[in-house]
Amino acid sequence: MDGQDEAENLVDNRPDDQEMLAVREGDVGKMGTLFERHHRMLFNFFLRLTGSRAISEDLVQDVFFRMLKYRHTYQPENNFMAWMYRVARNAHLDHARKFKLELVPDTDEQPWEPASHDPSPHQKLEQEQEVALLRRALGKLPVEKREVLVLSRFQNLKYEEIAEIMGCEVGAVKVRVYRATKELSEIYFELAGEKAS
Amino acid sequence: MKCEQLKEMLPDYWSGALDQTGKAALEAHLAGCALCQREFEQLGSVWRKMGAIPEERPSAAMRARFEATLEAYEHGLQQARRVERRKKLDHWLAGWWPQQPAFQFGFAVAFLAVGLLVGHSIGRGTASPVSSGASNIEITRLQEEIHDTRQLVTLSMLQQQSAGDRLQGVNSSYQIRQPDPPVLDALLHAVNYDQNVNVRLAAVDALHRPASTTEIVRKRLIESLQRQDSPMVQIALIDLLVEIKEKEAREPLRELAAKADVNAAVRTRATWALERIQ
Structure with missing residues (x-):
């Protein structure tokens, strides 16, 4: 089963791998x-991860610059996505080390855009409040837990891919996802309780 | 099934990777364990809510910045390859040169003799205008190359993580006689978004000269004045606008002077500036 999944991943990522190989050459x-x-x-x-649009744009630039600079370290037998996310994690880690103060996301920087479907105004307001609350809760989560949730929930990566990115076993990734979701849920309901009272 | 095993299954359940057998076992356990049922519902609802956080679009400036970086990088790479090829050629030529000093001396004398003979037989004075024309082209080409290299240095320094490096990048922009749009864009980006106030201030200074000649730079600096939050940078921008007597800045300055939440020193400066830009 796992072997089959891996083979499918390889096929899915082929175009990226070919382009990156050309860059390397x-x-x-x-x-x-x-x-x-x-x-x-x-x-x-x-x-x-950061909650800031400006910092995120800088970090994206940094990732592509690093991939250019260290293109020789790319190995064709590796999955490109896993390699790219490893570069991205390092870029974020270096940034966090340099700007320790900015680790806490600035949740008020930009108002969230409403979701694309069209709920009633009441539902919309409720959903916006929930999303805002969830963002605050995410901001309070320790960065390594936030990271595993972002990779699994927002980037739609498979646990196998996350394991490759983080350099650990698939089982360990699932445990981390469970723990991070549990802690997020605790923070979320605590914040929701504060708001309700 | 134990409660611990259920916890291991949840991530697969959320991502939709849990098979039918797993699902059946999970449901059977939940039916008999109120504690797990409660946790299952709470975590599941948070997992679903995360799906409601919308994706955002980066700004268009990000693509422009990337393209400028890539172009500069490609250019630098080509330069490096040219140098590499020249080195190879030198190496190849060196292979032909004899190792023994006596032979080297002999070669040199022979070349000198051939040179003198050829020079004598061709005659005098006819080639000079052509050669000076050719060397002018050569000089222009070299100047262009220096110009390109300076832009490249500025752009790549402005992308660095360390504020000190970015400051150097801003300083190196002074050596470019007429900065290209990507360099101006990078400087303006530094004014707006750099995390370090010193870099932002230096970038404002570096834009003095381009601002006096290029209208789009003036426009973007006025826009920047409206979005800046650091009083020091705001004052630097106001001073710049006064120096180049930018009339278009009057309305934004008036707004700034009237805004209650703006730093008092900035408001005073804006009022002062309005008297000077008539």
């Missing part, structure tokens, strides 16, 4: 295609 213009495909996803990855 010196055709750096191909990085433009990879940017087109992944910049938005990376931007949202950093946005969930």
Whole structure:
């Protein structure tokens, strides 16, 4: 079962791998295609981690610059997505080390846009409040827990891929996802309780 | 099934990866364990709510910045390859040069003799205008290359993580006689978004000259004045606008002077500026 999944992953990621291989061989213009495909996803990855649009944009630039600079370290037998997210994690880690103060996300920077479907005004308001509360709760979560949730819930990566990114067993990823969700839920309901009282 | 085992299954259940057998076992346990049922509902609802957080779009400036970086990087790479090729050629030529000093001396004398003979037979004075024309082209090409390299240095320094490096990037922009749009864009980006106030201030200074010649820079600096939150940067921007006597800035300055939540020193400066830009 696992072997089959892995084979499917490999096929899914083939185009990225080919482009990155071309970049590694010196055709750096191909990085433009990879940017087109992944910049938005990376931007949202950093946005969930940092809460700041400006910092997230800087970090996306940093990731693509690092991938250019360290293109020789890319190995074709590796999954490109896992490699890219490893670079992204390192970029975020370096940033967090340098700007310790900014680790707490600035949750008021930008108002959230409403969801795309069209609920009633009352439902809409309720959903917006829930989303705002959840963002605050996410901001209070320790960064390593926030990271595993962002990867699994927002980036839609499989646990196998996350294990490759984090360099651990799949079982360990699931345990971390469970613990992070549990802690998030505790913070969320605590905040919701404060608001209700 | 024990409660611990249920916890291990939940992540698969949420992501939809749990098979039918697993689901059946999970439901059977939940039916008999109120504590797990409660946790199952709470965590499940938080997991679902996370799905309601919408995806956001990055700004268009991000793509422009990436494209400028990529272009500069490609350019730098080509330069490096050219140097590499030249080195190889030198190496190849060196292979032809004899190792023995006596032979080297002999070669040198022979080349000198051939040179003198050829020079004598071709005659005098006819080649000079052509050669000076060619060297002018050469000089222009070199100047262009220096210009490109400076832009490249500025752009790549402005992308650095360390504020000190970014400051150097801002300083190196002074050496560019007429910065290209990507460099101006990077400087304006630094004014608006750099986390370090010193870098922002230096970028404002570096934009003095471009602002006096380029209208779009003036426009973007006025926009920047409206969004800045650091009083020091606001004052630096106001001073710049006064120096270039930017009339378009009067309305935003008036608004700034009247805003209650703006720093008092900034408001005073804005009023002062309005008297000077007539």
